[in-house]
Amino acid sequence: MTQTLKRLPVYLVLLVGAALSIIPFLWMVIASTHTTAALFATPLPLLPGGELWKNLARLQQETNFSQVMVNSLVVAVIYTAFSCVVSAMCGYGLAKFRFRGRGLVLGAVLLTMMIPMQVLLVPLFQMMASLGWVNSYQALILPFLANAFGIFLMRQAFLDFPDSLIESARIDGAGELKTFYRIVMPVARPQLAALMIYTFISQWNSFIWPLLMLNTEDKYTLPVALNTMIGLSRVDYSGLMLGSLLATLPLLLVFIIFQKQFVSGLMGGAVKG
Amino acid sequence: MPKAMKLAAPLLALALLSGCATGGVPSAAGTKLSSDAAVSGQITVWSWDVAATALKRLSKEYTKEHPGTTINVVDIGYDNAYDKMSVGLQANSGLPDVITVETDHMPAYIHQFPKAFTDLKPLIGADEAQFDPSKISASSSADGKLLSMPWDSGTVALYVRTDYFKAAGVDPSKLATWDDLITAGEEVKAATGHALISTDLSTGSLFQMLLQQQGQGIFTPDGAINLTSAAAVKALALIKTMNDKGLLDNVKGWDGRVTATKNGKSAVMPEAVWWIGTLTGEMPELANKITVVPLPAFTAGGTQTSNDGGSTLAIPTQAKNPQLAGSFVKFMLANKDNQVSMMKDEGLFPSYLPALDAPLFHAPQAYFGGEKVYELFAAQTPKIPSITYTSDNAKAGDTVSSAVVAAVLNHQDPAAALKSAAEQIATATGRKIAQQP
Amino acid sequence: MTSTLLRPSRRPSANAGGRAGARSTAGRSRPGYWFVLPAVALFAIFFLYPLLSSLWQSFFSTTGGESTWVGGAQYLRLFHDPLVAKSLFNVGLILVIQVPLMVCTALGLAYLLNQSWLRFRTGFRAMHFLPAVTTLVAYSLVFRVMLATDGGAVNQLLAMVGMSPVDWLNSEAWSRVALIASITWRWTGYNMVIILAGLQGIPAELYEAARIDGAGRWAIFTKIVIPQLRPVILFSSITSTIGALQLFDENFILTGGGPNNATLTPVLYLYKVGFQQFDFGYASAIAWLLVAIIAVVSVVQFAIMKEKK
Structure with missing residues (x-):
């Protein structure tokens, strides 16, 4: 009883936080069931309306929504798979090995985080154009496979990784790569999960680069396709809200699946064993 | 591996020096087209x-x-x-x-x-x-x-809420000058409590529209900064007067203007012809409550239109x-x-004037209570004043909108705010400020 | 080729078995190269040219389609440009207020959401993470609707408690408050997840030992959790700092940098200079000034967090 009382404030804090986080979403849900005209009215509608199916049909017709959803999924899955391997390897190398030029590599990684993307767009575009990669998915995936944010995240995660584990694997005769895949990666599962969540979302929501690269509507990814609903003097807000809402669902699913890895005790058990 | 990097760096530096880094310049002037x-x-x-x-x-x-x-x-x-x-x-x-x-x-x-x-x-x-x-x-x-x-023109006219004007007993077709409109606005406000115009002051677009109506741009035809001209001061002073009299409703962006109009926040909207699409699309309930008249002139008999978009x-x-x-x-x-x-x-x-003779432009429009509003826009389109654009219009635009905010919201003197904007643009671009007679 | 190079070295590590201080296993340089190679190669292929190109461009001035070498003139211009100063002041202000606020909130939330006794844990986690998955276009509309001066949701709430409406996006002071609130809303969940992942790396034995020693909850949080999370907190701080100094999306969407440049940031300014005024040389100079500032701030953060190199 006393314990429950002590925990009550925690629940209260979390409830307030949750409310602040989801109220805008609830409004998106409501907005996607009204006409755009209704969204300009005062007071704003507070209850769901009856336009959901019409909005959905228009969304599908104007943006070929199901197709762009598949496009986005293909790009994000391929990107996440490869980028996470590259980031984890590089982060591990930087955290656990001492070699000449290590500081330089870390500095270079951080530098690519520090430079505003906007000034790199034109030269990167020129490169893609001269490679003939305009309007291709490799142009969305390859240049950003090495991701500074991910490398830095994994480096920080591996810093405190117990060397004893790595050493014992080596003494058992495992190769460096095998040690990495069999010993290090499984123990670092929570951090890998965080990396995968981050990587998937960043590719899924990526907008400016795909907009510059993709030139035919059948190749559009979600944000680029939704952007076509924004016109010069006409914005289809209810369609946009519905599209954004549907675009969010796969991300939530990814989060819920991967956050299962956030369970204490993996590391403790590993050190003991 | 580091060896490879050492090799790659000078190679790429060479590629840069060969000139492709500063963005390519088209070599030919383009194909000669033939009809x-x-x-x-x-x-x-x-x-x-x-x-x-x-x-x-x-x-x-x-x-x-x-x-x-x-x-x-x-x-x-x-x-x-x-x-x-x-x-x-x-x-x-x-x-x-x-x-x-x-x-x-x-x-x-x-x-x-x-x-x-x-x-x-x-x-x-x-x-x-x-x-x-x-x-x-x-x-x-x-x-x-x-x-x-x-392709298309953004001919500007004044959209008027007829019910508000009726309540105040003002005839919108008799609005000859901006001064008339301000007087009317005060009467409408007294009668209905509504503002005169909903606008986004932070973009400066109302100011530029009023400047173009007087046949001027931010720059003179020979490229000097035109912000200290009598027309510029007049345009800004007009906005300031309306705000000081409580006739302006400051909103954010296109969304803000649509919301304000839909909810009847203000009595008139100086907007382009494409605003009709927004009206009929987003606010069908305002049908028969809106009419269109030419923009009021600065001096009686002056230009009664401007351009916004297209x-x-x-x-x-x-x-x-x-x-x-x-x-x-x-x-x-x-x-x-x-x-x-x-x-x-x-x-x-x-924008292709022969098209404006078509019967479509002389047809009555149901949304506007059967008035032939397109006829009005068609008549005004050839009269839109041409203005001079320079390579620095984008750069100057932000400074101009800051001057509008400074004068209207922060209560600076319009002439002083424009003079200081002109000086900032002169410093940033190296252009001269046009001498005023 | 890979197999020979990845063959384990038989040399014993200098600090084998150690935990603290044994950040790297000495003498194992070759495998280290191989682990960083893919990333370094990808960076070299795809980013070396754009980086050098933007640096190169910052020594040029372009007018009417003609580029001319101007040496360091673009960099000199930075020091006389009141908008550069103002935008740096704006992000400085945001940095000092927003980053500590967000990192502390994220840390607290992550700690609470990691408690094993917590019911509906997955649900709470997912809800707190929701803002991080919003698409930008939905985010912009939702916030403009919430922050509208007339009839916006926030002002309606204020009216309920008897306060007068606030001109969120048109007043210089309030637009900064609105901006800070909206960035915090969008990014706290993100940092929460990263810290949550970091929390899993703390061995359960440490908690048990502390409990046996009679340490209270607060003592466990400050004496065990925070020191153990140091690398993760450093990561969160540095990336949030970079995020704040490079702020672009939120103010581009909500205020466009106004009113009267109160929410202008260096990246928004360089975007306007480059993409609206087509002065890519000056835009690049602003970018490299920002890189220098971020580098200095990051080095200071590394030093404060006392990370051993």
């Missing part, structure tokens, strides 16, 4: 919104008339469309055969990328005089080339099939029937 060239093959056209719808619809007609051609219309969305096009211009690669560019954006492109667009003059020749003159001047380069073809089609010199692009652009825009059909189906108000 009767044989066309074949395919082109790609970038556009957005209803413009893309119109292009897709009419491209079918075009390919029927010209067998063996294919027109691919791609909707790139309006938001960030200029980022996509600017990167293509800067990189000198990646642009399609035809791009849609708004009239306001074209002068900056012409100044910054003078060799990036194909001259369209050979396509239409003397027919150039048949277009809205203010659009032609915005699409022309200093050496007289026509680098984009006007688009053009341009052919980049990068185009792979410029002859077909030219033929298609001419078919779309310098063509009475097609311009009329785009007004009818997509609400794009023609």
Whole structure:
């Protein structure tokens, strides 16, 4: 009883936080069931309306929504798979090995985080154009496979990784790569999960680069396709809200699946064993 | 591995030094277009919104008339469309055969990328005089080339809430000058409690619209800064007076203007002809409550219109099939029937003046209680004053909007705020401030 | 080739078995190269040219399509440009207020959401993470609707408690408050997840030992959790700092940098200079000034967090 009382404030804090986080979403849900005209009215509608199916049909017709959803999924899955391997390897190398030029590599990684993307767009575009990669998915995936944010995240995660584990694997005769895949990666599962969540979302929501690269509507990814609903003097807000809402669902699913890895005790058990 | 890096760095540095780093400059001035060239093959056209719808619809007609051609219309969305096009211009690669560019954006492109667009003059020749003159001047380069073809006009008039004016006992058709409108606004406010105009002061677009109405731009025809002119001070003082009298409702962006109008926040809206599409689309419930009159003049008998928006089609010199692009652009825009059909189906108000004779423009409009509002816009379109754009219009625009905020919201003297803006622009661009008589 | 190079070295590590201080196993340089190779190669292929190109461009001035070498003139211009100063002041202000606020909130939330006794844990986690998955276009509309001066949701709430409406996006002071609130809303969940993942790396034995020693909850949080999370907190701080100094999306969407440049940031300014005024040389100079500032701030953060190199 006393314990429950002590925990009550925690629940209260979390409830307030949750409310602040989801109220805008609830409004998106409501907005996607009204006409755009209704969204300009005062007071704003507070209850769901009856336009959901019409909005959905228009969304599908104007943006070929199901197709762009598949496009986005293909790009994000391929990107996440490869980028996470590259980031984890590089982060591990930087955290656990001492070699000449290590500081330089870390500095270079951080530098690519520090430079505003906007000034790199034109030269990167020129490169893609001269490679003939305009309007291709490799142009969305390859240049950003090495991701500074991910490398830095994994480096920080591996810093405190117990060397004893790595050493014992080596003494058992495992190769460096095998040690990495069999010993290090499984123990670092929570951090890998965080990396995968981050990587998937960043590719899924990526907008400016795909907009510059993709030139035919059948190749559009979600944000680029939704952007076509924004016109010069006409914005289809209810369609946009519905599209954004549907675009969010796969991300939530990814989060819920991967956050299962956030369970204490993996590391403790590993050190003991 | 580090060895490879050591090797790669100087190689890439060499590549940079060879000049491709500063963005390519088109080598040739583009193909010489001809109005009767044989066309074949395919082109790609970038556009957005209803413009893309119109292009897709009419491209079918075009390919029927010209067998063996294919027109691919791609909707790139309006938001960030200029980022996509600017990167293509800067990189000198990646642009399609035809791009849609708004009239306001074209002068900056012409100044910054003078060799990036194909001259369209050979396509239409003397027919150039048949277009809205203010659009032609915005699409022309200093050496007289026509680098984009006007599509639709943003002719401005005053949309009036008739019920508010009736409640105050004011006749909107008798509004000759802005002073009349301010007096009327005070009466409407006393009678109904509503403001006169809802506008987004932070963009400075109301100020620029009022300046163009007086036939002036931020710069004089010889490129000097025009912000200390009597017309500029008059325009800003007018906005300030309206705000001081409590007649302005400051809102944020297009959304803010739509919301304010839909909810009847203010009595009039100085807006372009395309506002009709927004009215009928988002606020059908206001039917029969709105009428359109010409913009009040600054002095009785003066110009009663201005420009806000409108688009053009341009052919980049990068185009792979410029002859077909030219033929298609001419078919779309310098063509009475097609311009009329785009007004009818997509609400794009023609810059091609012969189209304005069509019966459609003289038909009564149900939304406006049966008034012939298009007739009014058609009559005003040839009267839109042409103004001078320079390469520094974009740079000056932000400074101008800050001056508007300073004078209207922070209560500075309009003349002083404009003088200080002019000095800032002079420092930033190295241009002279025009001497005022 | 890979197999020979990845063959384990038989040399014993200098600090084998150690935990603290044994950040790297000495003498194992070759495998280290191989682990960083893919990333370094990808960076070299795709980013070396754009980086050098933007640096190169910052020594040019372009007008009317013609580029001319101007040496360091663009960099000199930075020091006389009041908008550069103002934008740096704006992000400085945001940095000092927003980053500590967000990192502390994220840390607290992550700690609470990691408690094993917590019911509906997955649900709470997912809800707190929701803002991080919003698409930008939905985010912009939702916030403009919430922050509208007339009839916006926030002002309606204020009215309920008897306060007068606030002109969120049109007043210089309030637009900064609105901006800070909206960035915090969008990014706290993100940092929460990263810290949550970091929390899993703390061995359960440490908690048990502390409990046996009679340490209270607060003592466990400050004496065990925070020191153990140091690398993760450093990561969160540095990336949030970079995020704040490079702020672009939120103010581009909500205020466009206004009113009267109160929410102008260096990246928004360089975007306007580069993509609206086509002065890519000056835009690059602003970018490299920002890189220098971020580098200095990051080095200071590394030093404060006392990370051993």
